[in-house]
Each structure stands twice: as structure tokens, then as C-alpha cells.
Amino acid sequence: MKVSIVGTGYVGLVTGVCLADTGNHVVGLDVDAEKVERLSAGHCPIFEPGLEELITANLRAGRLRFTTDPAEAIRHGEVLFLAIGTPPLPDGKPNLAYLEQAADSIAELADGPKVAVIKSTVPVGTGEKMEKRIAAKCKHAVPFVSNPEFLKEGTAVDDFQRPDRVVIGAEDAAAAEVIRELHLPFVRNQAPIIVCRRAAAELIKYAANTALAMRISYINAIANLCDRFGIDVNDVRAGLMTDARIGRRFLYPGPGYGGSCFPKDVQALAHTFQEAGVDASLIEAVHQVNVRQRRLLFDRLRTRFDGALRGKRVAVWGIAFKPQTDDIREAPALTLIELLLEAGAEVHAHDPEALENLRTQYGDRVHYHEVAYEALDGADALVLVTEWNEFRSPNFEEMRRRLRQPIIFDGRNVYASETMARHGFECHYIGRPSVIPKA
Numbered sequence: 001m002k003v004s005i006v007g008t009g010y011v012g013l014v015t016g017v018c019l020a021d022t023g024n025h026v027v028g029l030d031v032d033a034e035k036v037e038r039l040s041a042g043h044c045p046i047f048e049p050g051l052e053e054l055i056t057a058n059l060r061a062g063r064l065r066f067t068t069d070p071a072e073a074i075r076h077g078e079v080l081f082l083a084i085g086t087p088p089l090p091d092g093k094p095n096l097a098y099l100e101q102a103a104d105s106i107a108e109l110a111d112g113p114k115v116a117v118i119k120s121t122v123p124v125g126t127g128e129k130m131e132k133r134i135a136a137k138c139k140h141a142v143p144f145v146s147n148p149e150f151l152k153e154g155t156a157v158d159d160f161q162r163p164d165r166v167v168i169g170a171e172d173a174a175a176a177e178v179i180r181e182l183h184l185p186f187v188r189n190q191a192p193i194i195v196c197r198r199a200a201a202e203l204i205k206y207a208a209n210t211a212l213a214m215r216i217s218y219i220n221a222i223a224n225l226c227d228r229f230g231i232d233v234n235d236v237r238a239g240l241m242t243d244a245r246i247g248r249r250f251l252y253p254g255p256g257y258g259g260s261c262f263p264k265d266v267q268a269l270a271h272t273f274q275e276a277g278v279d280a281s282l283i284e285a286v287h288q289v290n291v292r293q294r295r296l297l298f299d300r301l302r303t304r305f306d307g308a309l310r311g312k313r314v315a316v317w318g319i320a321f322k323p324q325t326d327d328i329r330e331a332p333a334l335t336l337i338e339l340l341l342e343a344g345a346e347v348h349a350h351d352p353e354a355l356e357n358l359r360t361q362y363g364d365r366v367h368y369h370e371v372a373y374e375a376l377d378g379a380d381a382l383v384l385v386t387e388w389n390e391f392r393s394p395n396f397e398e399m400r401r402r403l404r405q406p407i408i409f410d411g412r413n414v415y416a417s418e419t420m421a422r423h424g425f426e427c428h429y430i431g432r433p434s435v436i437p438k439a
């Protein structure tokens, strides 16, 4: 099938490349000329395991190309996937302006009937609005299908190729069938394809992300209570997660959720509730708990140093919003860094993949270290924010030698208390009793 992808970011690029890999002819359109140039040369502009290999292979096979020319992309595709960013506006509502621009280009440039597919996460009713917007300006039929994306950065290729489920929301049965067929190669493991009304599909995406965010905020709230009572949250988790009705996933306390999806999607869903006149307090609480949680590591540091952070040197391990990605959008580490800088501390950062993105945002306000241990030299404390594998079993002796004070704030509860005590560290956790060396 001839497919075009409008927007070649995390979602669009993975979608386009995986569809090319199953034999479709794919054109990726983006407004970012530098990105298109890099992609056309076979370079992946983001860190996403396995993606660059697939880009190169499919470029070479002639099934994939990239362009900045809307006419070329829109004329090529029988199916047009819209995977454009929908970042939050200051009031938390998603900004649909970029999507509207793309819809207007389709209306102007379509040279025949097309099926448009919204991959972006959009509020209930957006598909209907876009379809009407195009119908008012275009003589060709362009039914809009909602096909929300559930991939996770860091395992995006695998998630796309082996989804838990595919959701197709459509008001037009023929358009739904086209999109179902495109996905058949990815559900040979019998993962369900859920075909439903378009508005239901739009809501599924927000409901799913908010359910996951809610589990994170819930365990963070429990962890904060544990701190108050001196209870180890891991004991509580052991009792919770072994209940088959609750399950094991997304119950890890930490410095709050981040990334380009959860914070924005929870707020957008709260707006949908409010606009519909339905009580939004549960959803609002998920967000509020997270806003407070993102300050927690900073507040702990400030308390530990009696409010005197000016001139203190703080090492930060892990900047990306989670391991295996270079994405720092809404990363909890940024809240910490911002507050540390405001308090006059010196920040020494290390991340295996996200340093370049951090540098773009912070310039010379932060010190960057390609080698994790070098960030520790002369530091008054280390804060572990993102649990990359390489931080899990580090050389504790070397860490002690390099740190000026052997103080760790373990924002992911990865270091065992006994290990910390054995190596003479003072270690503070989230929802677990601190380790304080005997004087």
C-alpha cells in the first residue's frame, strides 16, 4: 500500500519505518528540513533501539523516503498517518494548531480520495472536527480514522511490531478495513484489533495513559506515607503487587512521571471532564500528586543541607525521563536541575544518551559529563534520577573516592540499604528509611 506519514517524530518515524518494513511504500513528511536531511542520509535523529537499522534497510530497499514537500507526500499516500505533536498549551489543553495546519494541507493538495489516520493523541471529537474541516475545502472524500499509538519510547519498534492491541476508531467501515489490513502483519500473535467508534478510540488513549499515571501517583502517595511512618514501601509493594487484581507494573515510587505523554495527557483528560461537566477530581489529583512529587528530591536535598545549597556541587545521574531514550521532555530531572540552579547549587549532569538535549536547553548553566564517575568529582551529593542499567551496580568504592561527601539521594530505590551501609554511604530513598552511617 502507498502510505504517507505526516510528522516524523518518535511516533511517525517508528510507524513509517515499521510499515515500510512489511512491504508498504512509505513517504515521511516533516517541516523540519534538517531532520529530513538526516533521515534521508540514513541517520536516526533520535535514540531509539533498533530504529536506525530499519531506516537504513528500508531506504536501501527503496520502500522509504523522506521529504519536506507536502504535495509530494500527500499525493503519494492512499493512507495518510498524522503523527504530529500535540503539546500542551499553558492551560493544559493540547495544542491542535499543527494538526489543523496538516489537515489544511491535505484539503488543498489531495488529488483523490484518501484515508486520514490520526496517530497523535487528541481529545474526543477531534477526528470529527478534522474530517469536517477538510470536507468544507476539498472535493475528495477523506474519512478520518482514529488509530491511537501505544508505543513506549525505548522499546518503540518492538511495541509497534508486537502491540498488545491495535485500536481503530472509525465512522466509515471501508476506511476502518484499510487500516485493519495494514496492521495484520503485526498481530499474527493474535493480539486483538479493537474496532470501535472514532470518539471511543480517542478516549481509549487518554484513559489508558491516565490509568498508568494514576498507578504511579498512587504508589508515590503511598511512599510518602511510608516516609512519615518509617515503613519500607517495598514491604507494602510486595503485598500489593502479588495481588493478581493489582499486578506488578507501574508501581515503582520515584520522582514523579514525566515525558511527552503522561503529564500532557492527564491534564488534557481533566479538561475533557471539566468541559463535559463531569467531576474531574480523580484525574486532577493524579496530576497534583505528580507536580508535588517532582519537587521531592530537591526538597529532600534542601532539608539535608539545612537550606544552604548555594555553592554546593550536586551530581545528577540520569536526565532522560526514563531509561533507553534521549527524550527529556517534562523529565523530572529538569525540575530538580531548575530548582538546584535557582538555589545557587552547581549541577554536574551525566546521562548515557540525553546530554546533548540537556545542553541545548541549559547551555553553560550546567556542567556535562560523558563519563558518569567524573560527574561525582568533588560533589557534595549524588542524585540518581533515571535508573539506566549502568547505574544499578556501579563501582561504589570509586564513587566514594570521588564524592566529597558520600551522600546519595536514590530517586528510584535501586541501591540496597545493606550495600549502602557496607560502603559507608548516607542514602536517602523514596518511601524507604534512610541509611545513615554511624558517626
Ligand SMILES: NC(=O)c1ccc[n+]([C@@H]2O[C@H](COP(=O)([O-])OP(=O)(O)OC[C@H]3O[C@@H](n4cnc5c(N)ncnc54)[C@H](O)[C@@H]3O)[C@@H](O)[C@H]2O)c1
Pocket (backbone or CB within 6 Å): 006, 007, 008, 009, 010, 011, 012, 029, 030, 031, 032, 035, 083, 084, 085, 086, 098, 101, 102, 119, 120, 121, 122, 149, 150, 151, 152, 153, 260, 261
Ligand atoms: N512519544 C511517544 O512516546 C508517544 C506515544 C504515543 C502517542 N504519542 C502522541 O503522538 C503524537 C506525536 O508525538 P511525538 O512524540 O512523535 O512528537 P514529536 O514532537 O517527536 O514529532 C512530531 C513531528 O511532527 C513534525 N511536524 C509538526 N508540524 C508538522 C506539519 N504541519 N507537517 C509535517 N510535520 C510536522 C515535527 O517537526 C516533528 O518532527 C503526540 O500527539 C503524542 O502525544 C507519543
